[in-house]
Amino acid sequence: MEKIMMMFPGVGSQQTGMGKDFYENRTSARDVMDEACDILSLNLLDYCFGAEHVNPQEHLEYIQCAIFAVNMACYAVYQSEIGVTPNLFLGYSLGEYCALCAAGILTYEDAIQLVLARGRLVKEQTQCLNGAMMWVLNVEISKVKEICQKMLASGEELYISEINTVYHCSISGTKQACYKAAAQLEDIGAVIYPLNMSGPYHCPLMNEAGESMRKLLEDVTFGVPSGEVLANYDAHVYPVQREGIKNRLISQLTSPIRWRECVEYSIRAGITIAIESGPKNVLQYLVGQETKQIRTFGIENLDGIKTVSGYLER
Structure with a gap:
């Protein structure tokens, strides 16, 4: 019997027209995306269907909400047409809010409002x-x-902020520290890609945003999950206790994303299929770089749903 992990992408997966196939052809998806617009009193469809006209640096918090809405719309179609409850839920950065929502820990309304507030704080x-x-x-x-340890020891703020595979990570810090480290890393064969639409995320430089997030989470009610949800912060399953949930969401802002360890957990848990619910195939690629034991799929459109359905029904 297949064991399924549902994955939700974050910033970097957005693209023009994301969610449009489902929005135009499936009521389940359209309802989810329209509800997001209603909750936020914002036309998120502009950020989904016309992303080429949007300045990501000026509108990052709205782009994040658009990604959230599309991720959840894809999952709504999966639920209505396939309906097999995943054994494990995993999201990347803001995608973790999708995982918590899909599993039932967060309501849809609370989750998208937290995504917007988080985007503004960051x-x-x-x-x-x-x-x-x-x-x-x-x-x-x-x-x-x-290199990060040496830079910190010399008084310059530089941190590993995402660990995706043995040979794929990110660094965050002051611009001076990042570019100094980049030169050293290129000298030993690294390929460096500066991320233009981002700041020093997932590191201690976000501590102030983390404390503000703590206050926002005080009034949120958490539900009982339908399956395990892995935390970016420590690659452990989310607890059911309120404080444990809050602390992991806060720590996600100030600590590195441990994606590789999350994938390792999924292997130990016997996951055989990983389904990416959202645009592009970034997470499918990262899983494939780490293991060949898990077969990956994407459900960003009707063709993807048909492929997954056919595989599960074989």
Whole structure:
């Protein structure tokens, strides 16, 4: 019997026209996306269907809400047409809010409002910092850690902020520290990609945003999950206790995303299928880089739903 992990992407997966196939052809998806617009009193469809006209640096919090809505619309179609409850839920950064919502820990209304508030807090914090974030490829994570530790020891703020595979991570910190580290990393064979639409995310420079997030979570009611949800913060299953849920959401802002460890957990849990619910195939690629034991699928459109349905019914 197949064991399913449902994955939800974050920023970087957005693209023009995302969710349009489902919106035009499936009521379940249209209802989810329209509800998001109603809750926020905002036409998110502009950010889904006309993304080429949107400045991501000016409208990042709305783009995040659009990604959330599309991710959940894809999952709504999956639920209505396939209906097999996933054994495990996993999201990447803001995608973790989708995972919590899909599993029933967060209501849809609370989740999208938290995504908007989180986006605004992070944007405000980023504007106060001269920070940056960069992908680092083709160098072992141990080498990146070594450079970060040396920079910190010298008084410069630089941190590993995402750990995706052994040879794929990101660094966050002040711009000066990031570019200094980039030069050192390129000298040992790294390929560096500065992320233009981001700040120093998932590191201690976001501590102030984390504390503001703590206050927002005080009034949120958490439900009992229908399956396990993995936390980006520590690659452990979310607890049912209120404080444990809050602490993991806060820590996600200030600590690295441990994606590789989450995938390792899914392997140990016997997951055989990973389904990406949202635009593009970024998470499918990352899982494939880590293991061949898990077969990956995407359900960003009707063709994807048909493929998954056919595979499960074989």
